[in-house]
Amino acid sequence: MKSIASPAELRQILKEWRRDGQRVAFVPTMGNLHAGHGHLVREAGKRADRVVVSIFVNPLQFGPKEDFDRYPRTPGEDAALLESLNVDLLFSPSVADMYPRGRDSSTLVDVPDLSGILCGEFRPGHFVGVATVVAMLLDLVQADCALFGEKDFQQLTIIRRMAEDLLMPTEIIGVPTIREADGLAMSSRNRYLTATERVIAPQLYATLSIARNALLSGKADYATIEAQGRTILASHGFRPDYFTVRDAVTLQVPGPDTVDRVILVAAWLGRARLLDNVRV
Numbered sequence: 312m313k314s315i316a317s318p319a320e321l322r323q324i325l326k327e328w329r330r331d332g333q334r335v336a337f338v339p340t341m342g343n344l345h346a347g348h349g350h351l352v353r354e355a356g357k358r359a360d361r362v363v364v365s366i367f368v369n370p371l372q373f374g375p376k377e378d379f380d381r382y383p384r385t386p387g388e389d390a391a392l393l394e395s396l397n398v399d400l401l402f403s404p405s406v407a408d409m410y411p412r413g414r415d416s417s418t419l420v421d422v423p424d425l426s427g428i429l430c431g432e433f434r435p436g437h438f439v440g441v442a443t444v445v446a447m448l449l450d451l452v453q454a455d456c457a458l459f460g461e462k463d464f465q466q467l468t469i470i471r472r473m474a475e476d477l478l479m480p481t482e483i484i485g486v487p488t489i490r491e492a493d494g495l496a497m498s499s500r501n502r503y504l505t506a507t508e509r510v511i512a513p514q515l516y517a518t519l520s521i522a523r524n525a526l527l528s529g530k531a532d533y534a535t536i537e538a539q540g541r542t543i544l545a546s547h548g549f550r551p552d553y554f555t556v557r558d559a560v561t562l563q564v565p566g567p568d569t570v571d572r573v574i575l576v577a578a579w580l581g582r583a584r585l586l587d588n589v590r591v
């Protein structure tokens with residue numbers, strides 16, 4: 312595996328691969344890789360001749376009071392995992408490489424319909440930061456496809472819409488969430504859970520499953536299902552930001568045209584803000 316930091320070098324390597332007719336798959340990450348990332352990389356390997364992974368903890372997507380400084384960074388372990396998965400190229404740019412004018416003077420990308428709702432309501436500016444960095448990375452790599460986990464369902468929806476709106480050539484692929492044996496969705500932020508909280512955490516997925524069963528049994532009173540979900544979570548010690556049933560394409564409240572529904576949750580447990588979702 313080749314490991315580089317320079318965007319210019321990345322462009323040069325990609326240019327050569329493309330000239331040789333090689334198909335490229337890309338997995339953008341913020342590092343602190345776990346089995347969920349490993350799964351994304353393996354899926355990428357099935358779809359292309361070359362796999363590129365980026366590791367960049369993107370300051371633009373963290374609010375001023377959020378965990379940018381203490382976000383777990385494990386570059387040595389990450390590189391060893393990616394090497395074992397036969398990744399061809401690891402791109403780890405510095406903040407100065409990505410934002411040479413500083414974060415306040417950078418050009419931004421916004422997906423206005425989708426970035427202010429759900430998590431966007433609780434983390435203002437977060438999805439502008441995500442869309443901006445992903446647009447930059449997709450432009451640098453010019454991959455045939457890029458893979459993102461469905462655990463971050465709103466993020467995936469925003470990236471799909473951005474790629475469509477900006478006529479980007481890269482196919483955006485969502486990969487189903489990888490879970491621990493007890494149902495907890497894998498996430499770098501699970502590290503913030505204490506041992507006691509880790510025992511409680513699977514109740515997030517269990518509560519989503521209760522709501523999904525209610526919908527599948529024909530109940531369509533979303534307000535009641537959502538209120539029940541929030542009550543169950545609170546009874547386990549979570550502090551839910553939201554627990555809501557949405558149209559899986561528009562992320563709006565389901566309407567007569569809705570084909571697929573998704574139940575989305577964001578809830579705090581101690582100092583960890585956990586996200587999860589289930590499709591219905």
Ligand code: PAF
Pocket residue numbers: 339340341342367369372441444445463466
């Ligand atoms: O999901 C993540 O790890 C990040 O939000 C992403 C997509 C790599 C952008 O920084």
